[in-house]
Amino acid sequence: MKISVLTPAYNAGAYLKKSIESVLAQTYSNWEHIVVDGGSTDQSLDILKSYKHLKWVSEPDEGQSDAMNKAFKMATGDIIIYLNADDYFYPDAFKVFVDAFKNNTDCDMVVGNLDVDRNGMMEPSTNATVLWKDLAVIKGRFPLNPVSYAYKRKVQEKVGAFPVDEHYTMDYWFLLHAFYFFKxxxxxxFMGCFVFDGNNKTSVIVDGFNVQKPHALKFAKRYTPYRYFYVYWKLMSHPRNKSKQALFLKRVLKKLKVLS
Structure with a gap:
């Protein structure tokens, strides 16, 4: 099995070398590493030029989703893994992924654990759900970072290109569809480390729930219309829903003792 490691990057020079080196350190050797850079103005290009094994391009793009789509078009592997430029793998990650696929021949995607580096404090993340019904009502934790999962290329071919106008929750959008259609x-x-430093996009999302909610509703309307009102109800009454409409509904329901 050939693995395609796809890295979208923009002005990530402070982290890029460690990310690339974590791929080079893998104990499994059948892989390619593709970097799509958005036209960085820092030291990123010098770093990319110093690694002869890389396939890379640097040009203006429409954001991370656009870069991810470009990288996938360049990929030739059987297994797809996205590696953000500020994250890194542990040395046996690729071997573990491949062994999991070989030992579970009917599975399409493998989800592992990861560590989260919060400004030097390491926190394990082990409780990711793999159930689309959980994701559809934003229940439980979805895999926090693509460093922890790998999938067969047919998964992305089926789900389709990442929405270019989506700059924050393209991972939630993708996982919701992938979990629904595939095993x-x-x-x-533990596959690698998600570097959560206060500067990356995940760190600056103010209200992740309300950014994810439209994806959940669109998904229900298109694929499971019989569940639409259930999903709508679950999202409106969700503890993380802080919208004015949701807060009003919760007050009314609490008075009626529908919610405790």
């Missing part, structure tokens, strides 16, 4: 398995191995 997913969860393993207990």
């Amino acid at each position: 997913i398995i969860k393993i207990n191995d």
Whole structure:
């Protein structure tokens, strides 16, 4: 199995070398690494030029989703893994992924664990759900970072290109569809590290719930219309929903003792 590692990047020179080196350090050797840079103005291009094994391009784009789509078009592997430029893999990650696919021949996607580096404090993330019904009502934790999962290329071919106008929750959008259409398995191995430093996009989302909610409703309307009103109800009454409409509904329901 050939693995395609796809890295969208923009002005990530402070992290890029460590990310690339984590791929080079893998104990599994059948892989390619593709970097699509958005026209960085920092030291990123010098770093990319110094690694002869990379396939890379640097040009203006329409954001991370656009870069991810470009990278996928360049990929030739059987297995797809996205590696953000500020994150990194542990040395046995690729071997663990491949072994999981070989031992579970009917699975399409493998989800592992990861560590989260919060400004030097390491926190394990082990409780990711792999159930589309959980994701559809934003229940539980979806895999926090693509460093923890890998999938067969047919998954992305089926789900389609990442929406270019979506700059924050393209991962939630993708996982919701992938979990619905394909067989997913969860393993207990730690695959890599998500660097959460206060400057990356995940760190600056003010209200992740309300950014994810439209995806959940659109998904229900298109694929499971019989569940639409259930999904709408669950999202309106969700503890993380702080909209004025939701807060009003919760006050009314609490008075009626529908919600405790």
